[in-house]
Amino acid sequence: MIVRQPSIRQAPTGVFERWRNARLLAPAVATILAAALLIGLGTWQMQRKVWKEALLAEMSTRSALPPIDPGLRLWSNGAGRPPPFTRVTLTGKFLHDKERYWFADGRLGSGFHVFSPLVLDAGSRPNSPPSVVWINRGYVPAKLKDSATRAAGQPDGSTQVIGVVRAVGERNSFTPPNDIARNIWFWRDLPALDASAGFTPATADVAPVMVDAEPLPANPGGWPEGQSGDIKLPNRHLEYALTWFGLAATVIGVFLAFARGRMACPRE
Secondary structure: OOOOOOOOOOOOOHHHHHHHHHHHHHHHHHHHHHHHHHHHHHHHEEEEEHHHHHHHHHHHHHHHHOOOOOOOOOHOOOOHOOOOOOEEEEEEEEEEHOOEEOOOOOOOOOEEEEEEEEOOOOOOOOOOOOEEEEEEEEEEEHOOOHHHHHHHHHHOOOOEEEEEEEEOOOOOOOOOOOOOOOOOOOOOOHHHHHHHHOOOOOOOEEEEEEEEEOOOOOOHHHHHHHHOOOOOOOOHHHHHHHHHHHHHHHHHHHHHHHHHHHHHHOOO
């Protein structure tokens, strides 16, 4: 009588074979790809942090310097134009009838920033119409949006403005469209501002930048209230980087826990 010995199934010995037997190869590849993407995003945010800190330091240095008279350099290109956050002094006449109102964020309460075109006294470029610069004169509460409620702050003659150069803004996906019909603006769309004020290349030579007026000298009556030159660019890149790195660690941890369970009870 021949007795057959029961066959003994040998457990896979190699790591690759054990993972294949536990069906972990596909989850492992997915985890590696996801973790690599998340770590890449975290690394990018750290690079952005370095860039933002250097930018803030440079802007802080510029804004601490005495104001300069840029003349017509605001219309120049490249290195000739004063860079953003350069303090400048301008002299001209405001066109108060062309005020535009930029919605203020919650840091200042319900209100608006007053954008007014300033026709420079210093003349214009050769063969060009009068030189105009849009000035952010500062903040007014919502109840003072109507210029008639703050007539003292609407000078008629030549006025000196000290402020900082600001690049024209860009709209992101979270910014509402400007409500031009109601004269409520949410971003600095310079071409649209020009068009709404009736400026054309034949009537006004508008600077491709804007100037944010400083709080001093204060406007008569106190409004609009110029804004401090303190730089308030957001710098949350370290927070974002830690979030991405934390998500990468979580993905890896979840996979390791999942793999441990699979390895303990491999499927046949």
